[in-house]
Amino acid sequence: GAGVSQTPSNKVTEKGKYVELRCDPISGHTALYWYRQSLGQGPEFLIYFQGTGAADDSGLPNDRFFAVRPEGSVSTLKIQRTERGDSAVYLCASSFGGAYNEQFFGPGTRLTVL
């Protein structure tokens, strides 16, 4: 079956612009996660959804970052007033249940803020 997909694969934007990153999880997975991976670092947790609700958003760095999952499937990560420090690969993962279950990762969206 299809895995986790993310669009776009690459996004180049200018400082101050607004961007949206999309994640399509594996069908039937109730849990969805966003992570951010900077160069030379491991993935860093941003937000966790269980169904439609954000059960843990403690990893969002500031209020410029927001994510939604309105129907409990597709999720969108939204970044306002982008800064050069937001440049990273944004990873989405999904799983049955919580984080101790196997998480299936998408290929990521590489965001570059000029």
Added chain:
Amino acid sequence: AQSVTQLDSQVPVFEEAPVELRCNYSSSVSVYLFWYVQYPNQGLQLLLKYLSGSTLVKGINGFEAEFNKSQTSFHLRKPSVHISDTAEYFCALGNQAGTALIFGKGTTLSVSS
């Protein structure tokens, strides 16, 4: 606070040699540990995990890891590596709330002939 330290950023090894990738963790609560692998141009995938029970955990592709509570370690081992094992390996710890993984910085395993 919970954290994961991968002690080697790069590990070069020849084909058919044994390899050990080291991982240490810090946690004051119950420990759930994972190894994920990222092959070039692919998403991360689970190699193995320790939730409870036997401290020796076997995973896919001939990898295994041993949970050592006294040394707070979860090292990954393979007795004989292949060229195809060349990848980035991440050790991860489940956070206390069960909502996320805390990853180490990764170890690049490079297997040459």
